[in-house]
Amino acid sequence: MTPVEPKSRRRPQAAAFRGALWITLIAVATTVAALTVQHFETARVLRVELDYLLEGEADALVRRYREGGRAALATYMNSEGFPGPPDVVYMLADGSGRRLAGDVTTWPAALSRGHVVPGSVEVRQGGRTQTRRIEGEVRTLGPDARLLVGHLADSRIALGRRYWLSIAVSVLVTAVLGLGLGWLVSRRGVRVVHAAADTGDRFLGGHLDERLTISNRDDEFDRLAEVVNACFDEIERMVRSLRAATDGLAHDLKTPLTRIKARLELAMLRGQDGPENVLLAETARDLEALLDLINGLLALARADATTADSFVALDLAWVAQEAYDLYAPLAEDAGQHLELSLTPAPTRGVSSLLLHAAANLIDNAIKHAPAGATVALGTGTRNGVACLTVADTGAGIAAEVHALALQRFSRLDESRSTPGSGLGLSLVATVARVHRGQFVLADNVPGLRAELRLPLRSEQEASGHRTLPLGAAPSSGGAAAPAWRRFGPDHV
Amino acid sequence: MKLLLIEDDASTARYVREGLAELGHACDWGQTGLDGLSAALTNVYDAIILDRNLPQLDGLSVLQALRSEGHTTPVLILSALCQVDDRVKGLNAGSDDYLAKPFSFTELIARLVAIVRRGSGTVAATTSLQISDLELDLLGRSARRGVRRIELLNKEYQLLEYFMRHAGQVVTRTMLLEAAWDYSFDPGSNVVDVHISRLRAKLEHEGESPLLHTVRGAGYQLDAR
Structure with a gap:
């Protein structure tokens, strides 16, 4: 098991910002809605008050007209004591719109009749004439008199402007606060997720005792952590029991087998070259076949329990070179061409397992391809993976049974006449899986193309380890038990 | 023993x-x-x-x-x-x-x-190994038989060095696999035998005495008999 490549790290706070963005959008929408409601409600109240004010003023002037007629009203409106409420303008005009009294100078064409109507009028105030926007009440008093009572609309227009300004300011403040605070708040969640991902990576990297930390908040994160930890516990238990079972099985199976073998050998030693020795030799051969099978199964079980903490930096090209050196004479004797085409394919893994897998692939190709066939062994990198490919020009395997070929004990040869246990390709598949890679069978047209694809080792890592294999001693052939060494290119 | x-x-x-x-x-x-x-x-x-x-x-x-x-x-x-x-x-x-x-x-x-x-210290630190007229130069990593220089591939050299360090002893296939390849798995077939027969062909030309013997049911032995 190897750690998952942390792709998400390219946008480290993406989730936090997404969370903050949503919070901000919601806050902005709420603010805009609240401000709008408030604005229109205020405007409505103001309008009602204004209507009431203008109506009151107009009613009072109409009463005065009824009591004293046009001239009296004009006199009243022209008197010094008639300023009226601030911001309110008046005009008394004759039937043709000529001004008789008031501070509006010309009768606005648009305001000929009606209740409260907006429009622009000429107003003389403090000796200056200016065009002002008003909302006014128009009363027709008689054929020769009409009355305009208007309110300067500046404050209401300003209110409208202020509405847009306050919307803009609120949205800005909400956005800044929302994004900032939202990011801070979401970050806790994202931090928990990141911590969990890192822990998971270390767990997959072989540190089976890694667990998520559980706070004392007892919140959803803690519940998640508890569930994930329970899964980790279960995986750890299974991996450890698989290892223990494999070792126990190895011991329990091999104790009686060791006895049988020793007994057989003893009998052969004592029997010298007697006729029983033929029987004994045949039994010994069968015992060897049984042992091969058991060793194959144990190797599979051991490979299955491999974790990333036993991985080292290595290159599939060295693995392929080793396997090539081992099998080249064999292929040549079988009348086959074993071709080698190596380019660096840096990865991380267990060299003995990868070598075993490569050996199985070549052995398989040599066994099943006829004399004259070509077996091409190659390594390289493609689409971000390190590949080791063995392609032969033999009979191949039909595409529909490719999956079957990877199962344990599957023998595509119905007669089971070719040698082998049916574990070879399933070991390769297991080795690929524990290295978080893939094992792919394809048609080589003609023949079989088997490819082991493993995660590519990153550049920094590659340069950091490059000196290791090259610096390894070429040989320690004199010792009965040679020092353990990594596989590297050999030089004589 | x-x-x-x-x-x-x-x-x-x-x-x-x-x-x-x-x-x-x-x-x-x-x-x-x-x-x-x-x-x-x-x-x-x-x-x-x-x-x-x-x-x-x-x-x-x-x-x-x-x-x-x-x-x-x-x-x-x-x-x-x-x-x-x-x-x-x-x-x-x-x-x-x-x-x-x-x-x-x-x-x-x-x-x-x-x-x-x-x-027992039979194998001392040395720069060359010799058996009969076969000589292995450990420093130059080269082999010769009499005056004839033997061209060896890397694995063949490792196998020969192992044989010469265990001259006269029976050496099994698994011992050779471990010595030359560090293998813990059996590559099956007759992989080791094929390598040995190639090494033997290089060691024993026409007219030269046999040095690398097959010990039936056990393995091989390098010996000037």
Whole structure:
């Protein structure tokens, strides 16, 4: 098991910002809605008050007209004591719109009749004439008199402007606060997720005792952590029991087998070259076949329990070179061409397992391809993976049974006449899986193309380890038990 | 050879001892780690065969106790566990060789002979090895037979060096695999045989005496007979 490549790290706070963005959008929408409601409600109240004010003023002037007629009203409106409420303008005009009294100078064409109507009028105030926007009440008093009572609309227009300004300011403040605070708040969640991902990576990297930390908040994160930890516990238990079972099985199976073998050998030693020795030799051969099978199964079980903490930096090209050196004479004797085409394919893994897998692939190709066939062994990198490919020009395997070929004990040869246990390709598949890679069978047209694809080792890592294999001693052939060494290119 | 077998399975121990006796080797037996350790500390043996999985005191602890007492007797570990890391663990603990169960007597004897010879200092530090007219230059990593220079591939050189360091001894296929390839798995077929026949063809040209012999049912032997 190897750690998952942390792709998400390219946008480290993406989730936090997404969370903050949503919070901000919601806050902005709420603010805009609240401000709008408030604005229109205020405007409505103001309008009602204004209507009431203008109506009151107009009613009072109409009463005065009824009591004293046009001239009296004009006199009243022209008197010094008639300023009226601030911001309110008046005009008394004759039937043709000529001004008789008031501070509006010309009768606005648009305001000929009606209740409260907006429009622009000429107003003389403090000796200056200016065009002002008003909302006014128009009363027709008689054929020769009409009355305009208007309110300067500046404050209401300003209110409208202020509405847009306050919307803009609120949205800005909400956005800044929302994004900032939202990011801070979401970050806790994202931090928990990141911590969990890192822990998971270390767990997959072989540190089976890694667990998520559980706070004392007892919140959803803690519940998640508890569930994930329970899964980790279960995986750890299974991996450890698989290892223990494999070792126990190895011991329990091999104790009686060791006895049988020793007994057989003893009998052969004592029997010298007697006729029983033929029987004994045949039994010994069968015992060897049984042992091969058991060793194959144990190797599979051991490979299955491999974790990333036993991985080292290595290159599939060295693995392929080793396997090539081992099998080249064999292929040549079988009348086959074993071709080698190596380019660096840096990865991380267990060299003995990868070598075993490569050996199985070549052995398989040599066994099943006829004399004259070509077996091409190659390594390289493609689409971000390190590949080791063995392609032969033999009979191949039909595409529909490719999956079957990877199962344990599957023998595509119905007669089971070719040698082998049916574990070879399933070991390769297991080795690929524990290295978080893939094992792919394809048609080589003609023949079989088997490819082991493993995660590519990153550049920094590659340069950091490059000196290791090259610096390894070429040989320690004199010792009965040679020092353990990594596989590297050999030089004589 | 005078040997000590430390093995908990009485039945296995009996057959191994009888087999070794048939081949002319005396073998004491300790059934537990403690029995074995006390026997190893009180008697002198040419080599010790130590099972890894033992009651009371496991094989690796026995080995560590022995080595910490300053005993240099060659030790061969027997184990049902035969993966690379098991082997490395055994060798790191101070054993001279590691043999997976079940094993054959010929394999056991060949390995015992190899570690006993090495322990007795027969193989000294040297810059060249010679047997008959075959000479191996360890510094130049080159071989010659008489005046004829032999071109060797890397693995062939490693195989030949191993043979020459164990001249006259029977060398098994698994010993060769471990020596030249560090393999813990059996590559099957007749891979080793093919390599040996190539090496033999390079060593023994027309008219030259045979040096690399096949020992039927056991392995090979480099010897000027």
